[in-house]
Amino acid sequence: MSVMDSAGLRGRLNTLAHQAQRHISGWQRARDLRRGVRRAFVWAPVGPALAGGYQLVRVLGGGGGVSWAWWVWALLLVAGPVVALALWLVRAARQRSLTRRQCLGAFDLQLGTHDRLVTADEFLAAADHSTSAFHLAAIEDAASHIDAAEQMTLAARALPAWSLSRRAGLALVAALVLLLANLWVATRLAPTDATATLADAALSQSAASPVSLLQQWLGRAPAAPRPQRPPSTMPEAASATDTQPDSTPRTNQTAQDAEGGSQSGGQSRSRSTSQAMSSAGSPSNQQNPSQPLEDDPPQDQQAPSKTPPKPPDNRKGEPQSSSATSGQGQSRSSSVDRSAIPAVDQPDRAGANKDDGKDEEGEEDEVEEEKTSGAERPSLRRNKPPVDRNLSPRPAGDEPNPNANGRSGPGGRKKTRGVPAMILGVPTPDRIQGMTHPGRSKVTQENATPREEPQAAVNAEARPPRQSPVGHIEHPRLLPWMQSLVEKYFTREKPPTAAGSGGRE
Amino acid sequence: MSTSATDAREAAARFCRVYADIKSRVHQMMVGQDEIIDGAMTALLAGGHVLLEGVPGLGKTMLVRCLSQAIDASFSRIQFTPDMMPADIQGTWVLMENERGGHELRFQEGPLVANLVLADEINRATPKTQSALLEAMQEKQVTVGRRTLKLPEPFCVLATQNPVEQEGTYPLPEAQLDRFLFKLVVGYPKEEDYAAILDRTIGDTDVVITPVIHAADIVALRHTVRAVPVPDHARQYAIRLVMATQPGSAYAPPRINEYVALGSSPRGAQSLLLAAKVRALIEGRYAVSVDDVRRVALPVLRHRVLINFHGQSDRITDADIVDAALAAVRAPLEVAS
Numbered sequence: 001m002s003v004m005d006s007a008g009l010r011g012r013l014n015t016l017a018h019q020a021q022r023h024i025s026g027w028q029r030a031r032d033l034r035r036g037v038r039r040a041f042v043w044a045p046v047g048p049a050l051a052g053g054y055q056l057v058r059v060l061g062g063g064g065g066v067s068w069a070w071w072v073w074a075l076l077l078v079a080g081p082v083v084a085l086a087l088w089l090v091r092a093a094r095q096r097s098l099t100r101r102q103c104l105g106a107f108d109l110q111l112g113t114h115d116r117l118v119t120a121d122e123f124l125a126a127a128d129h130s131t132s133a134f135h136l137a138a139i140e141d142a143a144s145h146i147d148a149a150e151q152m153t154l155a156a157r158a159l160p161a162w163s164l165s166r167r168a169g170l171a172l173v174a175a176l177v178l179l180l181a182n183l184w185v186a187t188r189l190a191p192t193d194a195t196a197t198l199a200d201a202a203l204s205q206s207a208a209s210p211v212s213l214l215q216q217w218l219g220r221a222p223a224a225p226r227p228q229r230p231p232s233t234m235p236e237a238a239s240a241t242d243t244q245p246d247s248t249p250r251t252n253q254t255a256q257d258a259e260g261g262s263q264s265g266g267q268s269r270s271r272s273t274s275q276a277m278s279s280a281g282s283p284s285n286q287q288n289p290s291q292p293l294e295d296d297p298p299q300d301q302q303a304p305s306k307t308p309p310k311p312p313d314n315r316k317g318e319p320q321s322s323s324a325t326s327g328q329g330q331s332r333s334s335s336v337d338r339s340a341i342p343a344v345d346q347p348d349r350a351g352a353n354k355d356d357g358k359d360e361e362g363e364e365d366e367v368e369e370e371k372t373s374g375a376e377r378p379s380l381r382r383n384k385p386p387v388d389r390n391l392s393p394r395p396a397g398d399e400p401n402p403n404a405n406g407r408s409g410p411g412g413r414k415k416t417r418g419v420p421a422m423i424l425g426v427p428t429p430d431r432i433q434g435m436t437h438p439g440r441s442k443v444t445q446e447n448a449t450p451r452e453e454p455q456a457a458v459n460a461e462a463r464p465p466r467q468s469p470v471g472h473i474e475h476p477r478l479l480p481w482m483q484s485l486v487e488k489y490f491t492r493e494k495p496p497t498a499a500g501s502g503g504r505e
Numbered sequence: 506m507s508t509s510a511t512d513a514r515e516a517a518a519r520f521c522r523v524y525a526d527i528k529s530r531v532h533q534m535m536v537g538q539d540e541i542i543d544g545a546m547t548a549l550l551a552g553g554h555v556l557l558e559g560v561p562g563l564g565k566t567m568l569v570r571c572l573s574q575a576i577d578a579s580f581s582r583i584q585f586t587p588d589m590m591p592a593d594i595q596g597t598w599v600l601m602e603n604e605r606g607g608h609e610l611r612f613q614e615g616p617l618v619a620n621l622v623l624a625d626e627i628n629r630a631t632p633k634t635q636s637a638l639l640e641a642m643q644e645k646q647v648t649v650g651r652r653t654l655k656l657p658e659p660f661c662v663l664a665t666q667n668p669v670e671q672e673g674t675y676p677l678p679e680a681q682l683d684r685f686l687f688k689l690v691v692g693y694p695k696e697e698d699y700a701a702i703l704d705r706t707i708g709d710t711d712v713v714i715t716p717v718i719h720a721a722d723i724v725a726l727r728h729t730v731r732a733v734p735v736p737d738h739a740r741q742y743a744i745r746l747v748m749a750t751q752p753g754s755a756y757a758p759p760r761i762n763e764y765v766a767l768g769s770s771p772r773g774a775q776s777l778l779l780a781a782k783v784r785a786l787i788e789g790r791y792a793v794s795v796d797d798v799r800r801v802a803l804p805v806l807r808h809r810v811l812i813n814f815h816g817q818s819d820r821i822t823d824a825d826i827v828d829a830a831l832a833a834v835r836a837p838l839e840v841a842s
Contacts, residue, residue, distance in 0.1 A: 028840070099837075102838055102840050105837075105838025106838075114788070114794040115736065115795055115796075115838060118736065119736045119794070122736050123736070123792070132732065132734065133509035133510055134513045134517075134732050134734050134791045135791075135792075136513065137510040137791040138792040139510075140510050157842070158842075
């Protein structure tokens with residue numbers, strides 16, 4: 001291959017590379033745009049959220065809602081995605097890189113030439129340094145494929161579809177919701193209407209908080225503060241309120257309860273504190289408002305003085321005739337009331353009220369009442385709540401444990417302690433079938449320096465016949481009597497035998 | 506310059522011709538198994554060794570025997586057993602009587618000293634005997650006592666092992682496995698191949714394979730393979746592919762980080778490019794391409810990755826790991842989509 005041919009081939013490859021670069025760059029820009037759009041809508045709620053925050057600050061500051069044109073809201077909706085898309089495109093453009101090898105590789109991939117163009121381009125660039133027969137053969141081999149590449153155009157590569165990711169879709173929905181909420185608030189709190197509303201509100205309730213003002217504007221009545229009662233007494237209190245003979249409006253009654261001036265509320269609190277020792281944790285002691293008695297110790301000085309004592313009502317006001325009072329042993333409680341008393345309190349109560357004639361009268365009244373009603377009531381004693389055995393920590397104060405159902409013993413948390421909690425309840429199957437784990441083997445290595453033990457060289461030599469006993473034979477030392485015994489044995493005279501011979505010498 | 510290019514083209518054409526001749530000779534006896542035959546011949550021409558793995562009866566030993574018959578070279582077969590010692594395959598010094606009636610120590614060469622060595626059921630030998638192959642496979646020499654014996658060129662070990670009968674076997678250590686260029690997994694033949702297999706094996710006619718090439722020609726072909734240049738992008742791709750099998754590397758995908766305990770060594774990259782050079786010549790090209798590296802990646806890398814306990818319990822195979830590496834590494838020519 002001549003130098004002219006090499007230069008010609010390089011020029012043709014340059015042309016191909018530029019052509020491919022334009023093609024791929026355009027494709028990359030389109031791809032980045034679609035990817036950016038797919039991800040940019042994640043930032044759609046930013047604009048409406050900022051507007052909402054601004055509007056909230058204005059409302060809390062007494063300025064009223066914003067009154068922007070529709071295009072401002074639309075601009076807010078697209079502001080986040082547009083900014084995010086711009087940043088994404090800038091970042092993608094910085095990270096985008098396209099090498100000459102990739103440009104020529106596009107032709108190789110499309111033609112299926114197994115990198116011949118890229119290889120030839122590389123070998124041509126290094127032709128001055130190292131050239132072998134195979135280098136030249138590879139370059140010449142690529143020449144025909146360069147012709148084919150020049151006559152073709154790169155096929156358009158597939159672009160990602162215009163689509164929104166799941167997150168972007170959710171974000172877009174959230175942005176629309178925020179935008180609609182902002183618009184709604186803005187229409188409700190237009191500055192002209194807000195001025196009159198503000199004046200009325202200032203007249204009616206000078207010390208109202210901005211939150212209550214906002215609620216008034218939104219058309220909601222301010223919620224009365226909740227009476228400080230245990231949660232379990234709420235249904236009974238509501239029913240008691242419903243069964244009041246007077247037709248007092250409910251809001252007033254609620255307000256009365258809220259002020260804490262009602263006799264029942266005050267009594268209930270005072271009783272619960274006084275009975276903490278005898279009936280701890282009995283919710284029924286506190287759930288019924290009690291009626292004050294003459295001999296009740298004045299525990300709450302203000303509450304009974306503010307409200308007049310209510311006439312006793314045995315028909316429907318039975319729950320109100322207090323069990324709290326009966327806890328003092330002086331009540332006129334009926335059997336219904338006693339049924340609400342915990343069992344642990346009843347022996348004491350029975351003992352304390354043994355001589356009380358009022359209780360007997362109450363029972364007689366109840367029997368008469370049952371007769372007049374014409375129907376026999378079921379014994380409500382059976383429905384009394386069982387003893388609270390919940391061992392879980394109680395909430396602070398006198399309030400009963402709202403989670404205490406009185407059933408069974410320790411709850412689930414308690415049961416998770418102790419030895420059963422340490423037992424692995426879920427069996428883990430052996431996933432490798434047929435192979436038992438051999439267990440861990442511990443290898444202990446000790447470094448020991450080998451010691452040199454010098455040994456004299458043994459020269460082989462001819463062995464002479466043995467002349468003496470081999471080695472030293474140690475004779476055992478005999479005791480004197482043993483020596484004399486041996487001496488006698490060998491020195492005794494032989495007894496004469498008939499044969500004249502034999503015997504040991 | 507043009508003359509040089511012509512020489513290269515002629516050398517490549519001769520390579521392709523010889524390759525096709527050997528393959529046709531082997532196909533006189535072997536039916537199907539094209540990938541296995543290509544792999545064995547690629548390893549032979551690239552100067553590597555082959556580990557054939559498959560259940561009994563698939564023709565592993567026959568393939569090696571046919572290959573040795575197609576090449577006019579010395580061939581020896583070693584049936585590995587647990588009681589085989591290194592001296593049994595390398596050779597040993599024996600006391601022999603000379604012409605003058607005296608005695609002298611002579612080196613008796615073992616069966617390892619041959620051009621083609623069939624190491625049948627190599628995993629039945631003890632690690633001591635298996636390690637005797639290390640020097641022979643890598644350095645192409647055998648050292649016994651104070652004597653080092655150069656093995657004849659070409660030297661190629663074609664070992665077989667059975668993956669199912671693992672009782673009483675000694676799995677090859679990593680150092681031994683790394684010395685094999687290819688690990689070829691021999692599968693069952695196709696349905697259409699069964700008839701031809703039965704006709705050729707149970708008939709009364711013996712198939713005689715005549716050699717088409719001498720051992721010295723194999724050495725020349727190996728030089729031709731070595732002369733094939735590797736462009737930068739193909740070399741870069743091979744390096745990244747090998748690094749992708751190494752857990753914790755920059756190119757390793759999460760699957761490899763999770764399941765691989767040990768990745769391929771640089772010897773894997775050498776093997777990749779050597780085998781890719783043969784593939785390029787076979788396909789009539791004069792330089793290695795990325796596709797060549799991709800095609801030889803599985804047999805080259807599958808035995809060089811060590812799957813950890815999690816991978817074994819999740820039934821991850823070495824082929825899965827190599828596939829994961831191939832999917833993770835993008836060719837330098839490709840534009841990210």
